[in-house]
Amino acid sequence: MTALIHATDLSVSHGGDLPVLNHVDFLIRPGEIVTVVGPNGSGKSTLVRALLGHVALASGRVERAPGLRIGYVPQRVHIERAMPMTVRRFLSLPRRVGDAQAAAALERTGVPGLERRQITALSGGQFQRVLLARALLSDPQLLVLDEPTQGLDQPGIVAFYKLIEEVRAETGAAVLMVSHDLLVVMRASDRVVCLNGHVCCEGTPQAVSAAPAYRAMFGAESQGTLALYQHHHDHDHDHVAEGHRHGPACAHTH
Numbered sequence: 127m128t129a130l131i132h133a134t135d136l137s138v139s140h141g142g143d144l145p146v147l148n149h150v151d152f153l154i155r156p157g158e159i160v161t162v163v164g165p166n167g168s169g170k171s172t173l174v175r176a177l178l179g180h181v182a183l184a185s186g187r188v189e190r191a192p193g194l195r196i197g198y199v200p201q202r203v204h205i206e207r208a209m210p211m212t213v214r215r216f217l218s219l220p221r222r223v224g225d226a227q228a229a230a231a232l233e234r235t236g237v238p239g240l241e242r243r244q245i246t247a248l249s250g251g252q253f254q255r256v257l258l259a260r261a262l263l264s265d266p267q268l269l270v271l272d273e274p275t276q277g278l279d280q281p282g283i284v285a286f287y288k289l290i291e292e293v294r295a296e297t298g299a300a301v302l303m304v305s306h307d308l309l310v311v312m313r314a315s316d317r318v319v320c321l322n323g324h325v326c327c328e329g330t331p332q333a334v335s336a337a338p339a340y341r342a343m344f345g346a347e348s349q350g351t352l353a354l355y356q357h358h359h360d361h362d363h364d365h366v367a368e369g370h371r372h373g374p375a376c377a378h379t380h
């Protein structure tokens with residue numbers, strides 16, 4: 127298998143009437159940056175957790191490359207920060223690491239020397255970088271980031287994505303990201319998957335931002351994303367770009 131993770135016909139139900147994920151196919155290859163976008167409650171976190179093997183599947187299968195090393199950064203809001211703990215101790219959870227390794231990871235993520243600080247005393251942006259540092263300690267082949275820039279301001283978001291691209295360039299790790307930051311997320315991604323219980327459309331950022339299903343889902347917000355690309359390429363945005371896969375919500379033909 128050349129893919130790091132390959133999921134086919136994935137359905138997940140949390141017990142409600144409708145499945146949260148409905149026959150989703152998903153693939154991530156070595157070194158790719160893939161971003162999953164979609165409205166609140168569209169199943170993005172559930173997809174990530176299913177790919178990691180953290181939720182039971184109603185149907186389908188998930189294949190992970192044998193021995194795959196994954197660095198997982200869960201949604202920041204889900205991490206208990208109230209407990210008194212230094213950054214250094216946090217970096218040794220769940221796996222103990224040496225001082226030099228911890229220092230190098232903090233340096234790499236742009237927050238050197240924070241070891242003795244309390245987790246509770248960090249800013250949102252600093253904590254995000256500490257979380258990334260901890261994920262990098264396992265030398266991952268795949269970094270999984272769930273809403274990594276939630277709560278950051280615009281410059282903080284741009285800086286974080288730049289850091290992710292640098293890490294990918296240096297380590298060759300693939301990156302799977304869930305994000306709402308439509309304005310900047312597209313630029314950093316090789317491929318975008320637009321999710322709403324099912325895969326509405328997927329492809330290059332350019333192709334997805336021009337797809338009717340994507341526009342319908344994000345409406346006015348998507349205009350900024352389109353503007354971002356207008357000077358990068360020369361096709362007419364009133365036409366559908368080539369190169370994206372159709373989902374059930376796509377009404378057009380090429």
Ligand SMILES: Nc1ncnc2c1ncn2[C@@H]1O[C@H](COP(=O)(O)OP(=O)(O)OP(=O)(O)O)[C@@H](O)[C@H]1O
Binds near residue numbers: 146164166169
């Ligand atoms: N453990 C759970 N038990 C019951 N329902 C759940 C559980 N986890 C998620 N859900 C429901 O599944 C749906 C999808 O949730 P999920 O967190 O995957 O969406 P999301 O796209 O990541 O949302 P958001 O953008 O708000 O983070 C939601 O309706 C949510 O309420």
